[in-house]
Amino acid sequence: DAGVIQSPRHEVTEMGQEVTLRCKPISGHDYLFWYRQTMMRGLELLIYFNNNVPIDDSGMPEDRFSAKMPNASFSTLKIQPSEPRDSAVYFCASRGLAADTQYFGPGTRLTVL
Amino acid sequence: KQEVTQIPAALSVPEGENLVLNCSFTDSAIYNLQWFRQDPGKGLTSLLLIQSSQREQTSGRLNASLDKSSGRSTLYIAASQPGDSATYLCAVTMEYGNKLVFGAGTILRVKS
Numbered sequence: 001d002a003g004v005i006q007s008p009r010h011e012v013t014e015m016g017q018e019v020t021l022r023c024k025p026i027s028g029h030d031y032l033f034w035y036r037q038t039m040m041r042g043l044e045l046l047i048y049f050n051n052n053v054p055i056d057d058s059g060m061p062e063d064r065f066s067a068k069m070p071n072a073s074f075s076t077l078k079i080q081p082s083e084p085r086d087s088a089v090y091f092c093a094s095r096g097l098a099a100d101t102q103y104f105g106p107g108t109r110l111t112v113l
Numbered sequence: 114k115q116e117v118t119q120i121p122a123a124l125s126v127p128e129g130e131n132l133v134l135n136c137s138f139t140d141s142a143i144y145n146l147q148w149f150r151q152d153p154g155k156g157l158t159s160l161l162l163i164q165s166s167q168r169e170q171t172s173g174r175l176n177a178s179l180d181k182s183s184g185r186s187t188l189y190i191a192a193s194q195p196g197d198s199a200t201y202l203c204a205v206t207m208e209y210g211n212k213l214v215f216g217a218g219t220i221l222r223v224k225s
Contacts, residue, residue, distance in 0.1 A: 093156075107154075
């Protein structure tokens, strides 16, 4: 299995631009999670989906952030408009229904200038 | 609100030394606790998972303990190697497999 796949691995953009991060979970996994990691706040859960349905988005910082999961093999996290304080590493993770462990992707390092 | 604290923030040891990383959490109503390893530029890899009803788990040179009532966990690494150099993260799960709350991590450097 290829594991969780994220793209792009690095993204540099200017303030005000729209940013879209992509994630392909492990095939067969029912849960998908988006996390953000910063030096100041560490790793934080932003949102998670079960069977493509958003279950808890209480960690999404602002309305500028949105996430979708149109099918079982693809999810996006969009920031519009982006701000310098959004600079962070964004991780996607997935979990099977019967498993306790989440499997993390390599992350997308976002820099907003 | 659950808070997870890891001590020390950084640790540098010579190769071969045994070491202990500490994790504490404020809310004992956890589902499980996990220790992850994070290498630079890479994602997280789960090392050990301890269910709330368990006291410890072992994998090779790693041993993790859990004292749920006191809100503490330790990760013991025996005979450390340079390849163990990484950031180690402790995380508690607040509901079945889902809402992970992470500590800030311990940056470990093992010198050869």
